Amino acid sequence: MRALRVLSGVQPTGSIHLGNYFGAIKNYVKLQEDYDAFYCVVDLHAITAGGHDPTALEASTRTSAAIYLAAGVSPEKANVFVQSHVPAHSELCWLLNCAAPIGWLEKMIQFKEKARKAGEEVSVGLLDYPVLMAADILLYKADLVPVGEDQRQHLELTRDIAGRVNSLYGGKKWKKRKGGDVLMVPEAFTPKEGGRVMSLTDGTAKMSKSNPAEGSRINVLDTPDEIAKKLKRCKTDAFEGLEFGNPERPEANNLLTMYQLCTGLTQEEVLAECGSMRWGDFKPHLTDAVIAHLSPIQGRYKEIMDEPGYLEDVLKRGAENANEVANLTLRDVRDAMGFVQY
Secondary structure, rough: OOEEEEEEEEEOOOEEHHHHHHHHHHHHHOOOOOOOOEEEOOHHHHOOOOOOOHHHHHHHHHHHHHHHHOOOOOOOOOOEEHHHOOOOHHHHHHHHHOOOOOOHHHOHHHHHHHHHHHHHHHOHHHHHHHHHHHHHHHHOOEEEEEEHHHHHHHHHHHHHHHHHHHHHHHHHHHHOOOOOEEEEEEEEOOOOOOOOEOOOOOOOEEOOOOOOOOOHHOEEOOOOHHHHHHHHHOOOOOOOOOOOOOOOOOOHHHHHHHHHHHHHOHHHHHHHHHOOOOHHHHHHHHHHHHHHHHHHHHHHHHHHOOOOOHHHHHHHHHHHHHHHHHHHHHHHHHHHOOOOOO
């Protein structure tokens, strides 16, 4: 019996922000204690829009991996690797493409929204993004896949694709030879808190790398001055006092949640401390909390980037372990689909 396994990844496009950190990376640190953890920098997903900057991709891939480690992901407890360092991701994606109906992909909400904006320039990669995501997950026989609500449809597609492959190529003959299904159908895990940190300019929209307004997000590596400027200018409302959960006050809920996450306080403790504050008093208070929370992460990040060869060694070891696991799954799929083995 193997340990239960968790698989997740973050794109290396732009800078990792508080939404990525609280919604994903902070949970990586918790999950690595109880699961066989595989965390990858999904660089193949970062090029779906086409026309990316190769130099920027290389730099942001290294930065993203270093932030994983600086935030508390331990290479002794988890496998940290770069997606493109495991060729099985690309090959399994192709095999799954040939089993997945195109109609399933065309129904994906994110594709429809982005394709509408891109028009005729929309790439095949953008359409196929969910199948590559399915390959990422299915290669590692992940028992648990941390996803935000915006990715839940993609996780459901992964489950559907796995079921289809099992139906088409599993069956009695496969079970006689190997036992069980070809692919394991994964379960989603959505964090109860911090899964959706919202934009500083619109409390109803999630904090996102794709937003062209830099002031809409706080990046993990932002300087104290940058954090202070962004929070000073962030959108608020005209209500008196501060409160959680009022649908008419999305910015209040977002900024209070950000303070709660940075301080580790409960909602009740946050309100006891800050509920009667005006925005002019609360913003500096929040600024201090964000800077204090990010400061040790930024310090550790600098140490990692300054240590020659350390990051490369971590990624190499992570990729070796990932390749070992991924290739076992890929071999099973090849076998079930009738490819000659070597």
